Each structure stands twice: as structure tokens, then as C-alpha cells.
Amino acid sequence: MADPSSYRPAPGAIPTAPGVYRFFDQHGRVIYVGKAKSLRSRLNSYFADLSNLHSRTQSMVLTAAKVDWTVVQTEVEALQLEYSWIKEFDPRFNVKYRDDKSYPWLAVTLAEEFPRVMVGRGPKRKGNRYFGPYSHAWAIRETVDLLLRVFPMRSCTKGVFKHAKQIDRPCLLGYIGKCSAPCVGRVSADEHRAIVEDFCRFMAGQTAPMLRRLENEMKAASASLEFERAARLRDDIGALQQAMEKNAIVLRDGTDADVVALAEDPLEVAIQIFHVRGGRVRGERGWVADRVDDADTGELLEKFLVQLYAEQLYAEGDPEPPEAASIPREILVPAEPSSVETLTRMLSDRRGSQVAIRVPQRGDKKVLMETVSRNAQEALIRHKTSRAGDLSTRNRALEEIQQALDLPTAPLRIECFDISNLQGTEVVASMVVFEDGLPRKGEYRRFVIRGVEGQNDVASMHEVITRRFRRLLDDRAAAAPVDGEGPLLVDPTTGAPRRFAYTPSLVVVDGGPPQVAAAAQAMLELGIDDVALCGLAKRLEEVWLPDTDEPVIMPRTSEGLYLLQRLRDEAHRFAITHHRSRRSKSMVESLLDQVPGLGEVRRKALLAHFGSLKKLRAATVEEIADVPGFGLKTALAIKSALQQKPEGESINTATGEVLGGVDNRAG
Numbered sequence: 119m120a121d122p123s124s125y126r127p128a129p130g131a132i133p134t135a136p137g138v139y140r141f142f143d144q145h146g147r148v149i150y151v152g153k154a155k156s157l158r159s160r161l162n163s164y165f166a167d168l169s170n171l172h173s174r175t176q177s178m179v180l181t182a183a184k185v186d187w188t189v190v191q192t193e194v195e196a197l198q199l200e201y202s203w204i205k206e207f208d209p210r211f212n213v214k215y216r217d218d219k220s221y222p223w224l225a226v227t228l229a230e231e232f233p234r235v236m237v238g239r240g241p242k243r244k245g246n247r248y249f250g251p252y253s254h255a256w257a258i259r260e261t262v263d264l265l266l267r268v269f270p271m272r273s274c275t276k277g278v279f280k281h282a283k284q285i286d287r288p289c290l291l292g293y294i295g296k297c298s299a300p301c302v303g304r305v306s307a308d309e310h311r312a313i314v315e316d317f318c319r320f321m322a323g324q325t326a327p328m329l330r331r332l333e334n335e336m337k338a339a340s341a342s343l344e345f346e347r348a349a350r351l352r353d354d355i356g357a358l359q360q361a362m363e364k365n366a367i368v369l370r371d372g373t374d375a376d377v378v379a380l381a382e383d384p385l386e387v388a389i390q391i392f393h394v395r396g397g398r399v400r401g402e403r404g405w406v407a408d409r410v411d412d413a414d415t416g417e418l419l420e421k422f423l424v425q426l427y428a429e430q431l432y433a434e435g436d437p438e439p440p441e442a443a444s445i446p447r448e449i450l451v452p453a454e455p456s457s458v459e460t461l462t463r464m465l466s467d468r469r470g471s472q473v474a475i476r477v478p479q480r481g482d483k484k485v486l487m488e489t490v491s492r493n494a495q496e497a498l499i500r501h502k503t504s505r506a507g508d509l510s511t512r513n514r515a516l517e518e519i520q521q522a523l524d525l526p527t528a529p530l531r532i533e534c535f536d537i538s539n540l541q542g543t544e545v546v547a548s549m550v551v552f553e554d555g556l557p558r559k560g561e562y563r564r565f566v567i568r569g570v571e572g573q574n575d576v577a578s579m580h581e582v583i584t585r586r587f588r589r590l591l592d593d594r595a596a597a598a599p600v601d602g603e604g605p606l607l608v609d610p611t612t613g614a615p616r617r618f619a620y621t622p623s624l625v626v627v628d629g630g631p632p633q634v635a636a637a638a639q640a641m642l643e644l645g646i647d648d649v650a651l652c653g654l655a656k657r658l659e660e661v662w663l664p665d666t667d668e669p670v671i672m673p674r675t676s677e678g679l680y681l682l683q684r685l686r687d688e689a690h691r692f693a694i695t696h697h698r699s700r701r702s703k704s705m706v707e708s709l710l711d712q713v714p715g716l717g718e719v720r721r722k723a724l725l726a727h728f729g730s731l732k733k734l735r736a737a738t739v740e741e742i743a744d745v746p747g748f749g750l751k752t753a754l755a756i757k758s759a760l761q762q763k764p765e766g767e768s769i770n771t772a773t774g775e776v777l778g779g780v781d782n783r784a785g
Contacts, residue, residue, distance in 0.1 A: 122179050126165045132158040132187070138199045139187040140207075141178060148207035150178050153196040157187050174409065178211040193460040194467075201428045213387075213407045213421050224249040224258050226318055231307055232279070232300045233314045234272045235262060249321045249400065266296040268332075268354040269317035271310065273297065322395070329355060373397060375448040377483075379490035380418060381498040382409070388498035389422050390490050395446075402493070406501045420455035423475075427465055445469040450478050450487060511677055512555030518678030519624070522661065522670050525650055529624035530554055535586075535637070536628040536689035537567070537578045545570060547582040548693035551622075552685055561620075562692055576636045579627055583640035586618070591644060593619035622649055628686050630655035630669075631662050638664035654686050716756070720747065724756070 137157045141150040154160030164185075168176050190196045204212050227234045229245025237258055242248055266273060274282070274289060274297070282288050282301040292299035300310045320328050336351035377392040386408055393401040405422070413421070427445055445465055455461050458475055465473040478484040516528040523529075532552045539545040545567040551558045565585060570577040596619075625641075627633045634653035641649065652670075653662040659679060660669035672679040716724075727745050728734040734742075742753035 122165050122168070122182075125182065125184050127161070127185065132161050133189055134158045135189045136191075136193050136196050137187050137189040138196050138203060139185060140203065141182040141209075141211075142184040142186075143181055144183040146184075148203070148209050149181060150209050150211040151200055151203045151207065153193075153200040155193060157189070161185065161187070174211065181211075193457060194464050197424060197457065197460055197464055198428070201424050213409075213413070213418070222258060224262065224321065226314060228314070232272050232310050234274070234279075235266075235314075235317065236273065237262065247318060263296075264357045265317060265320065266291070267357045269313050269320070270296055270298040271313045271317055272300060274301075373448055373483075374446040375450055375483075376446050377450045377486055377490050378419065378422070379452050379487060379494045380415065380422075381491065381494040382415070382418070383498070386498065386501070387418055388494050388501060389418075390494035390497055391426075392486065392490050393446075394486075404494070404497045406497070414456070415453045416456040416458075419451055419453065420457055420461060423449070423451075423455060423461060423465075427468065445473060447471070447473060449473065449475045450483055451475060452487060452491065453477060512681075515555055515677035515681040518672070518676055519681065522672050522676075522678060523624070523650060523652055523663065525624070527623070529622075529650065531620065531622045532624045532626060532685060533586075533622040534626040534628070534685040534689040535579065535582055536686070536693045537575045537582070538690070538693035539567075539573055539575075539578075545573075545578055546693055547578060548689050549582070549586060550685065550689045550692055552681070555681060557688060564692070575629065576632045579629065579633045580636040580640045583625070583627075583637045584644065587641060587644050587646050587649075589618040590621065590646070624650045624652065626682060626685055627651070627653045628656075628689060629653050630660070634662045634664055654682050656686070659683065716752065723747065 134156050136153075136155050138151065138153045139157060139161060140148050143149050152160070164171070164175070164179050168179065171179065188199065190199060222237050222239050223242070225236055225238055225242075225246045225248050227236070227246050262273070270291075272279065273291065278289060279301050282292075282299075286302055288297065288299040288302050288304075291297035292302070292304070298305045298310060298313060300307065305313075316328065332351055332355050336348050336355065339345075339348040339351060373394060374396065375394045377394060378389065379391075380387055380389045382388070386406060389405045389407075391403050392399050393403075445468060447469075449465075454477060455475065462473060462475050465475075478487050513528075516530070519525070520528045530553060534550050534552075536548050537545065538548070547565040547567060549563040549565070551561040563586075565582045567578045567581055569581050625637065627637045630653055634651065637651055637653070641647075641651065651664055654660075655662060655669070658669075659672075659674075661672060661679075661682065662669050672682075724742075724745060725734060728737060739750070739753045739757050742748060742756055743750045748756075
């Protein structure tokens with residue numbers, strides 16, 4: 119622990135202007151980022167009597183070894199810079215809101231000739247329009263099933279659509295009236311897009327005009343004695359009303375708003391948000407975070423709103439501007455954020471029109487806020503219950519590994535290595551990292567084995583362990599203490615962490631005694647004697663230690679064994695992914711070698727133009743010929759070469775994925 123007085127800035131050195139400040143630990147890592155209207159006033163508060171600070175703030179000040187700051191012109195700039203630095207440095211003492219689950223989206227692929235509606239999760243893609251997020255995938259699928267009766271747009275995958283087009287026969291949805299069957303030409307592309315636009319308008323909340331139009335059409339059909347069509351329209355109106363009932367009206371004035379509420383205790387905070395569009399709840403989400411300082415409700419809300427709206431990933435091609443599609447006109451909160459005027463200006467600038475942040479006092483909005491608050495309270499209770507189980511399980515797993523391997527302390531950082539190859543070709547290795555029993559995917563690493571010929575997993579393991587720990591020694595030397603300060607674990611020129619400089623508590627190799635012996639020999643040659651080592655053999659899930667004749671047998675129900683299995687499986691998955699991509703790339707390049715006049719430079723230019731092997735395989739002869747420097751004759755030769763099937767392997771021509779082949783790995 120450092121004495122705060124040892125790094126306190128000199129009196130008068132801190133400016134009174136607004137700005138953003140950073141605290142660093144003895145290794146040069148950023149551990150806290152904050153902003154202030156007056157840097158002098160705010161920073162001086164950290165160096166006052168420690169007994170008056172929150173316990174987590176005390177811990178941060180005592181952990182820190184340095185503080186610096188950046189002056190900005192306005193509070194809006196300070197807010198934006200603070201968010202950018204928190205995202206870049208991921209400081210351990212800043213609040214991190216974690217989404218408590220994955221929420222489904224409803225997407226319409228507007229960029230396609232015949233747009234498709236689908237339910238999915240994960241990142242948004244360019245060219246799609248998104249609705250949601252929603253609480254449950256099954257609920258939105260039920261709603262879509264109802265709406266397809268009224269808006270019979272395409273909902274099938276590319277494969278199903280292509281197959282129906284080839285056999286000139288629609289799928290079941292086309293026969294039962296839930297698809298207009300553009301695959302067989304029942305409607306043109308323009309007619310199908312008109313259906314899609316009606317669907318999007320309905321999902322966007324423009325329901326009243328749609329219902330009025332259908333009612334008018336129903337009355338007109340009835341007046342002209344077209345009773346069958348009138349009955350169908352009546353059923354369509356019923357389907358729309360049934361779909362609307364799933365999202366009841368909560369705000370009578372048809373407001374577009376996000377309603378945010380939180381529940382907090384001294385250790386954690388849970389935040390819940392309802393997305394209200396057109397007066398109806400269109401989706402909800404929840405987050406939880408650890409309390410890292412003595413921030414009040416207003417400060418917690420400000421940090422959350424900045425995180426929520428600072429990067430809205432709506433795809434290009436939406437009919438609305440990205441910010442307008444995601445930031446509503448009104449944000450309802452239980453208390454005013456600490457810098458409400460600054461935050462309002464920032465969000466209004468991003469949206470392109472005025473945004474209001476209000477605390478509801480009465481009426482429907484107040485009632486809705488109480489509902490969201492109850493959801494936040496329940497989410498906090500659920501999270502605390504589940505987290506207690508997760509933490510105790512992870513702690514038990516680490517303690518069991520410590521006892522089984524006779525380690526001096528629990529292995530808080532574990533690195534696992536795996537080898538993957540295809541009959542001795544394209545040999546690669548993977549390194550995955552778990553800290554506190556959880557994966558740290560940002561620190562995963564891949565290695566291409568170059569110093570080993572043929573299929574030799576033992577020699578490959580020796581090489582990868584040698585390369586990893588030689589890098590550890592190099593980074594240790596580069597991070598050597600300077601002028602009495604602690605080791606610098608960040609690059610002073612780039613600010614990037616020296617991730618290889620972190621010493622693992624335990625190294626796990628995928629395999630038995632041969633692989634363990636190879637890893638131990640590599641570490642011995644480099645003089646690494648402070649890192650524990652073991653191997654996990656898949657056949658009987660035996661744990662092998664160096665220089666032992668008998669394995670360590672952990673109970674099958676052991677949480678420690680389960681954690682080691684997760685490590686080994688994650689390392690294998692990561693290695694296989696890398697191996698397949700290299701195998702596919704080398705296979706395509708070998709096929710292109712057969713094309714006369716296509717050298718290495720032109721091959722690279724071709725792959726750079728299309729961006730991926732998958733897109734190159736899917737390209738037509740005309741698209742290849744349009745690449746600068748490629749004519750029709752060369753394009754025909756390239757297309758012919760790519761359609762060949764290499765001996766011993768098969769290729770999915772739709773995706774470019776290698777389907778065949780045998781994978782060999784250690785253990």
C-alpha cells in the first residue's frame with residue numbers, strides 16, 4: 119500500500135478548470151478514471167482525512183502510486199473523455215455495469231432484395247433494421263407468427279429460400295398464407311418490399327393508421343358483397359389487436375421514452391430500463407454493478423446513462439438517423455443525474471433534437487416508474503442470490519486445485535495451452551487465460567508452430583511454452599523498476615498493457631506425461647521456477663505433474679476438475695478455430711496457384727478486395743472480372759479453380775468452410 123502523501127501533487131499545481139483525472143498503480147496501470155468541474159477541488163478531496171472516505175475509495179487511494187489529469191474546455195468534453203478512458207483502460211475501481219442476460223432483437227434485413235424478418239441476439243449488422251430488445255425470444259416469435267398472417271413477408275433462411283426457388287415450389291408458410299412466396303414469383307420485389315415497410319411501420323408503433331386502413335377495406339369489401347375478403351380482413355384486424363395486447367399501453371400520450379430505475383445497497387446496484395415506444399413497452403433490460411465508491415444515486419445514474427447512450431450500434435441503412443433511432447425524446451429517472459444539464463446537452467447533440475431528462479411526479483409515468491423500480495429490486499435480489507453461489511463455487515474450485523496440486527496459494531491466474539494440426543500440417547497452438555475462475559478472452563493468444571516438422575505434439579508444446587516464457591522474461595526486463603518505482607506493466611510509448619509480463623500462478627497443458635515433460639523442460643531451460651505446471655489427459659481426466667509416475671486423481675464431482683476441464687476445452691476450441699481458418703486459407707491459395715499468371719501479389723489483391731475467402735467463393739465471374747487488373751478470362755479460371763474439391767476434404771460452397779479432414783491434438 120502506498121502513502122497518498124508520497125504522490126500528492128504540489129500545492130497550487132492542480133488547475134481549477136474542468137477536466138478528467140486518472141489514478142495509476144505502481145505498475146503503471148490505470149485503476150480509476152473520474153471527471154470534475156474543478157480538478158483542484160475534486161482531487162484535493164482524495165488526499166484529505168482517509169477516515170472520511172468510502173472504504174472502496176480508501177482502497178483505491180492506497181493502491182494508487184500516481185495521479186495525472188487532462189484539462190478540457192467544457193463539462194460535455196469531460197463527460198465524453200471520461201467514458202472513452204474507462205472503455206480504453208477498464209479501470210478496476212470504476213463502476214462496470216454488467217448486462218444480467220442476453221436479450222433478443224427482432225431484425226428485418228432491409229439490405230436484401232427480398233427482406234427477411236428474424237429473431238436473433240448479439241451484435242447488430244449493417245443494413246438491418248432492429249426492434250427491441252425484448253424480454254423473451256418465445257414471446258416475440260409468437261408475435262411475429264401472428265403478424266405474418268397480416269404481413270406475409272419472407273421469414274426463411276437463405277438456404278430455404280434458394281432451395282424453394284430452384285424447385286419452383288414454396289415452403290409450408292407459402293401454402294398456409296404466412297408468406298407471399300417471392301421465391302416462386304407470386305409477388306415482385308417491389309410488392310414484397312411494400313409488405314415489409316407496412317410490417318416495419320406497425321412494429322415502430324404506427325398501429326392506429328394500419329387498423330383504420332384495414333377497417334375501411336373490410337367495410338368496402340362487405341359493401342361490394344366480397345364477403346370472403348371481408349372475413350379475411352376481419353381476421354387480420356383481430357390478429358393485429360391480439361399482437362398489440364402483448365404490449366399493453368402504459369403511457370396514454372403515446373410518448374417515446376426510456377424509463378430507468380435502480381435498486382442499491384452498500385455493495386451493489388441494479389438498474390432496470392423499460393423502452394417505451396408509441397406509449398407501449400417494446401422491451402426491457404437489466405444491469406448490475408459493484409459499488410466502487412461513495413457515489414450517490416445521481417452519480418450512478420449519470421455513469422449508467424453515459425454508458426448506455428455513448429455508443430449506440432444501430433446499423434447503417436436504417437430509415438432514421440442512428441442516434442434518433444436509439445435515444446428517445448424523453449428519459450424518465452428516479453432522481454436527477456449529478457450533471458443533468460451537461461448530460462442533456464450531450465444526448466441532444468447525439469440525437470439531433472432536444473432530449474428531456476425528467477423525474478416523474480404524478481400520473482401514468484409515476485406509476486410506470488414504480489413498476490420499473492420493483493423490477494430493479496427483484497433483479498438485485500436474484501443477482502445477489504445467484505452470485506453468492508457462483509462466487510462460492512469458483513472459490514471452492516480454486517481451493518480444490520490448490521490442495522490437489524499442493525500449491526502455496528490458490529491459482530488466481532491460470533494459462534492453458536493446446537496443440538492442433540492436420541496430419542502434421544498447419545500446426546498451431548492456443549493459450550487461454552482464466553482469472554479468478556473466469557475467462558479473460560482479451561488475453562487469449564494464438565501461436566503458429568514453425569520450428570517443428572511433421573506431427574510432433576511434444577516438440578510443438580516445447581516450442582510454444584518456450585516462446586510464451588521467453589516473452590515473459592523479455593517483458594519482465596522491459597518492465598524493470600525505474601527510479602525506485604514498481605515494475606511498469608504497460609508500454610510507456612503506446613500505453614498498452616504488457617500482457618505477457620503477468621506471471622501465471624498455474625500452467626495447464628492439454629496432454630499427459632510427454633507433454634508435461636516437454637513443458638517442464640522448456641521452463642527449466644529458461645530458468646522459470648516460480649510457476650506451477652500440470653497436464654490434463656483427456657482419456658481418464660488424469661492430472662499429471664512433472665517428474666511423477668502416478669497421476670493426481672480428482673473426484674469426478676470436483677469443482678476443481680470441472681474448472682480444469684473448462685480450461686482444456688476452451689483452449690481446444692480456440693486452437694481449432696485458428697487451425698480451420700489457416701487450413702481453409704492455405705487450401706484456397708493452393709487452388710489459386712493453379713491459375714496461370716496469378717502470382718502472390720495478385721492473389722493478395724484479390725483477397726483484399728473481397729475481404730474474406732467466403733465472399734470470394736460466393737462472388738460471380740463478373741464480380742471477379744471487375745477487380746482492377748483481372749479480366750474475364752482470368753476470372754473464369756479463378757472461379758473454376760475455387761470450385762474444385764481438394765483430395766481428402768470437402769467444402770461447403772455456400773460458406774467456404776472446410777468440412778472434412780482429421781484433427782489431431784495432444785491428449
